[in-house]
Amino acid sequence: MVVGDFATKRQLVIIGGGPGGYHAAIRAAQLGLEVTLIEKEKLGGVCLHKGCIPSKSLTQTAANFSGLSQFKQMGITVPDASFDYETFSNYYTNVVEGLQKGVEALIKANKIEHLTGSASFMSGERIGIDSGHHFEMYEFEYALIATGSTPKLPDQASLSNRLMTPHTLWSLKECPESLVVYGSDYFALEAAMAYRQLGSEVTLVIPGEGFGLDAGIEKELQRVLKKNKVKVFKNHQWISAEESGETVTVTLAKGTEEKISVDASHVLFIDGYAPNVDGLGLEAIELERDENGFIMVNEHSQTSTSNIYAAGDCAIGMKLASKAIKQGKTAAEHMAGQPSAYSLSLIPFVVHTNPPITAVGLTEEQAISEGYEVKTGQFSMNGNGFASILGQKEGLAKMVVDAKTEVVLGIHMMGAGAVEMIQAGTIALEMVAREEDLAYPVYAHPAINEAWLEAVESMSGKAIHVPPARKKEKSSV
Amino acid sequence: MVEVKLHDIGEGMHEGEVIHFFVKTGDTVKIDQPLVEVQTDKVTAELPSPAAGTIKDIKVKEGDVVTVGSVILTIEAVSAPPSKSKSEPEPAQEQPVVDRIIATPKNTVFTGGISTLNKRILAAPFTRKIARENGVDIEKIEGTGPGGRVTDQDVYRFIENGSAPKREETPETVEPQITTSAAATATASKDAEEIPFKGRRKQIAKKMVQSLATIPHVTHFEEIDVTAVMDLKKELKAMDPDNKRGMNVSVAAFFVKAIQIALKDFPIFNAKLDEEKEVIKLEKNVNIGIATDSDEGLIVPVISHVEQRNVRDIAVDMKDKITRAKTNKLKGSDMTGGTFTISNVGPLGSIAATPIINHPEVALMAFHKTKKTPVVIGNEIVIRSMMNVSMSFDHRVADGATAVMFTNRVKELIENPYFMTLELI
Numbered sequence: 016m017v018v019g020d021f022a023t024k025r026q027l028v029i030i031g032g033g034p035g036g037y038h039a040a041i042r043a044a045q046l047g048l049e050v051t052l053i054e055k056e057k058l059g060g061v062c063l064h065k066g067c068i069p070s071k072s073l074t075q076t077a078a079n080f081s082g083l084s085q086f087k088q089m090g091i092t093v094p095d096a097s098f099d100y101e102t103f104s105n106y107y108t109n110v111v112e113g114l115q116k117g118v119e120a121l122i123k124a125n126k127i128e129h130l131t132g133s134a135s136f137m138s139g140e141r142i143g144i145d146s147g148h149h150f151e152m153y154e155f156e157y158a159l160i161a162t163g164s165t166p167k168l169p170d171q172a173s174l175s176n177r178l179m180t181p182h183t184l185w186s187l188k189e190c191p192e193s194l195v196v197y198g199s200d201y202f203a204l205e206a207a208m209a210y211r212q213l214g215s216e217v218t219l220v221i222p223g224e225g226f227g228l229d230a231g232i233e234k235e236l237q238r239v240l241k242k243n244k245v246k247v248f249k250n251h252q253w254i255s256a257e258e259s260g261e262t263v264t265v266t267l268a269k270g271t272e273e274k275i276s277v278d279a280s281h282v283l284f285i286d287g288y289a290p291n292v293d294g295l296g297l298e299a300i301e302l303e304r305d306e307n308g309f310i311m312v313n314e315h316s317q318t319s320t321s322n323i324y325a326a327g328d329c330a331i332g333m334k335l336a337s338k339a340i341k342q343g344k345t346a347a348e349h350m351a352g353q354p355s356a357y358s359l360s361l362i363p364f365v366v367h368t369n370p371p372i373t374a375v376g377l378t379e380e381q382a383i384s385e386g387y388e389v390k391t392g393q394f395s396m397n398g399n400g401f402a403s404i405l406g407q408k409e410g411l412a413k414m415v416v417d418a419k420t421e422v423v424l425g426i427h428m429m430g431a432g433a434v435e436m437i438q439a440g441t442i443a444l445e446m447v448a449r450e451e452d453l454a455y456p457v458y459a460h461p462a463i464n465e466a467w468l469e470a471v472e473s474m475s476g477k478a479i480h481v482p483p484a485r486k487k488e489k490s491s492v
Numbered sequence: 493m494v495e496v497k498l499h500d501i502g503e504g505m506h507e508g509e510v511i512h513f514f515v516k517t518g519d520t521v522k523i524d525q526p527l528v529e530v531q532t533d534k535v536t537a538e539l540p541s542p543a544a545g546t547i548k549d550i551k552v553k554e555g556d557v558v559t560v561g562s563v564i565l566t567i568e569a570v571s572a573p574p575s576k577s578k579s580e581p582e583p584a585q586e587q588p589v590v591d592r593i594i595a596t597p598k599n600t601v602f603t604g605g606i607s608t609l610n611k612r613i614l615a616a617p618f619t620r621k622i623a624r625e626n627g628v629d630i631e632k633i634e635g636t637g638p639g640g641r642v643t644d645q646d647v648y649r650f651i652e653n654g655s656a657p658k659r660e661e662t663p664e665t666v667e668p669q670i671t672t673s674a675a676a677t678a679t680a681s682k683d684a685e686e687i688p689f690k691g692r693r694k695q696i697a698k699k700m701v702q703s704l705a706t707i708p709h710v711t712h713f714e715e716i717d718v719t720a721v722m723d724l725k726k727e728l729k730a731m732d733p734d735n736k737r738g739m740n741v742s743v744a745a746f747f748v749k750a751i752q753i754a755l756k757d758f759p760i761f762n763a764k765l766d767e768e769k770e771v772i773k774l775e776k777n778v779n780i781g782i783a784t785d786s787d788e789g790l791i792v793p794v795i796s797h798v799e800q801r802n803v804r805d806i807a808v809d810m811k812d813k814i815t816r817a818k819t820n821k822l823k824g825s826d827m828t829g830g831t832f833t834i835s836n837v838g839p840l841g842s843i844a845a846t847p848i849i850n851h852p853e854v855a856l857m858a859f860h861k862t863k864k865t866p867v868v869i870g871n872e873i874v875i876r877s878m879m880n881v882s883m884s885f886d887h888r889v890a891d892g893a894t895a896v897m898f899t900n901r902v903k904e905l906i907e908n909p910y911f912m913t914l915e916l917i
Contacts, residue, residue: 150494319604360609
């Protein structure tokens with residue numbers, strides 16, 4: 016008896032053409048594996064079509080628009096500046112299309128077989144591809160699951176062009192007149208601030224006390240939100256939303272207190288993500304998953320079934336393209352026999368608010384709760400010369416250091432340029448930098464990065480642009 | 493709607509005869525349930541269902557000869573509806589999800605999980621790479637560098653000494669509870685060295701006991717004249733002394749190929765017995781395990797799809813896997829899926845053995861020492877290179893006569909290596 020003869024053989028089958036999937040595909044091809052990449056929609060995944068690229072087009076546009084007011088004092092007058100949503104929409108669509116073509120060309124150039132269809136595991140070695148009218152079975156040596164995740168929906172409410180999730184936001188045809196953002200993650204913050212700076216009335220409702228950032232950053236963020244006239248409701252839970260005409264009424268509750276209602280033309284709901292694993296046939300293979308259904312992986316991106324790997328949002332851990340890319344490449348290298356591994360401990364965290372917020376490593380609170388004897392240093396962007404030139408003096412830089420060994424545990428920043436600068440922090444932490452390693456180097460002047468130097472120096476009371484009395488206060492824990 | 497087509501199974505078949513339908517229109521089928529039996533000039537194969545659902549339409553009759561690509565039947569699949577109503581929130585997956593288990597290579601040392609992944613290691617990325625490349629768990633190394641950082645030297649020192657473990661969590665005060673037993677242990681360790689019976693050693697023990705307890709072993713012996721194959725190896729090497737064309741292949745690679753060819757004629761030795769289901773499953777792929785001796789004990793990397801590979805390819809793969817087996821760098825997938833095992837103990841010596849079968853496989857062949865021996869050919873005594881083999885097989889599945897015929901076939905192929913050219917695909 017021979018069962019299963021009728022499968023075509025493939026060396027590596029990758030399910031999902033998002034950042035995790037396509038990076039893995041290219042790296043595997045570079046290492047000589049025969050790669051088949053299956054994507055049900057367009058190459059690029061959520062990152063390119065519904066995530067990073069559109070959302071950063073939005074935040075960048077908002078930052079540019081709100082920045083115009085700075086120009087006047089420099090002598091530049093921009094008469095009748097206005098924002099047109101449709102033009103913006105075309106702009107980022109062009110960006111997305113251009114990048115998608117780039118990915119497609121790379122896939123082709125690397126001789127990767129690209130199939131359009133839905134994949135479903137039949138066993139630990141076989142997978143079926145349904146491409147509409149056609150069903151084909153493949154036998155694989157290795158498989159990579161990189162199917163991503165989908166934002167959860169609110170209870171008892173259906174999505175519409177007024178009630179949206181981070182993935183459906185991009186069907187908007189206009190700038191919302193008023194917007195309620197429910198959620199406390201980076202996307203909630205970015206959307207709240209970007210739409211506010213583009214002219215929407217924004218109410219940001221967070222279910223808890225804050226955004227999970229370092230307390231120093233959190234405090235400055237609350238101030239900046241207030242200054243931007245974003246209304247913030249803390250500790251409010253989502254109850255329901257009702258749409259009538261051009262208004263959505265959101266009902267919220269603060270603990271057991273009375274319910275309140277907020278009206279808005281649009282609502283953005285963000286409350287976690289669910290892995291895209293329905294229909295994948297995971298019941299046919301033995302994969303360990305966590306309590307929310309996310310696939311368990313190890314430091315090589317391997318699942319509990321050793322020839323099947325997983326990368327990105329469908330796997331445990333943070334939902335970030337940067338993580339997906341690292342996991343995808345690690346998986347490919349490991350399949351090719353290299354001893355590659357990754358760690359999630361020092362993945363930089365970035366929020367494209369205006370000014371942006373970034374962090375790597377532990378917050379002060381986390382470090383204390385992990386048992387470190389902590390010392391911190393902090394410096395306000397207000398005292399930085401280049402921030403003054405830019406007219407962007409909001410924000411601060413903060414260093415969290417192990418007082419015993421002087422090893423830097425965390426770097427946190429809110430301020431212009433933070434997104435690019437955090438990579439220096441990531442490298443420093445990966446190299447196990449200590450206080451002096453950051454204090455010793457010469458910092459370019461004038462530059463925003465001097466704020467880091469002064470944050471480090473403030474730990475020992477040596478920051479130049481901090482008056483002595485405050486210096487002492489800042490350097491204590 | 494899923495169409496079930498006759499596919500080319502990669503052996504150049506163009507058509508097949510429909511022998512028998514296992515299902516009729518309206519039947520409910522599960523994934524992988526056999527649907528139809530098809531006979532080609534090479535094999536008889538069952539076509540499994542690619543999806544769960546209901547048989548909608550059977551397009552051909554028993555006895556029909558159908559060409560590759562033709563639709564044999566259609567299935568109305570019952571897979572998850574493509575789009576869920578957005579108004580209904582998906583049932584929250586509060587409980588840990590445990591999927592149905594179907595035999596798959598299980599990652600036995602799987603240590604995934606968020607707390608492991610979130611752990612920061614105090615070592616530069618380059619240092620961590622050195623550790624990974626040497627198969628060293630950097631967490632076991634005590635860092636002597638600044639701030640407790642693990643340095644390159646720490647890793648190298650660890651590799652050399654093989655130990656210098658990180659602060660072992662030795663309980664600070666372990667009061668001997670029963671003094672006499674502690675004393676006894678102390679004496680014992682003076683007279684004998686204790687080797688921990690765990691890890692690989694324990695795994696080997698478990699497998700051996702399982703195999704011997706389940707399988708009624710029979711071993712029979714044969715001697716093979718390897719003069720021709722050794723000459724062939726020498727000739728090939730002489731033609732490509734620097735191995736630029738990959739012609740410097742090992743003799744063992746020829747043995748592996750010979751076994752695969754013989755297995756094609758005697759597939760009963762490339763099989764698995766499933767007593768519960770009351771079937772002997774003849775494996776289509778020939779994946780040959782190579783019993784390899786390493787410092788930590790026996791390990792069996794697998795050369796997959798020998799039936800699709802040439803001798804050069806087999807030689808390269810064997811060399812790579814044996815090296816990695818000896819340096820502890822095999823991956824889980826390198827050791828799974830074996831259908832037959834060989835044990836090449838010859839280079840170490842030995843004239844015969846009674847090897848234990850690598851359960852659940854059916855047979856194993858050991859190759860012993862080759863030595864020059866006077867042999868009578870015709871009426872003359874000549875010097876030939878002779879090698880013994882020991883072939884253990886599962887007497888539940890096969891009988892002695894079949895085993896002898898199989899071994900004879902292997903012998904014939906090895907003694908006349910040019911016979912193998914007839915088997916080129």
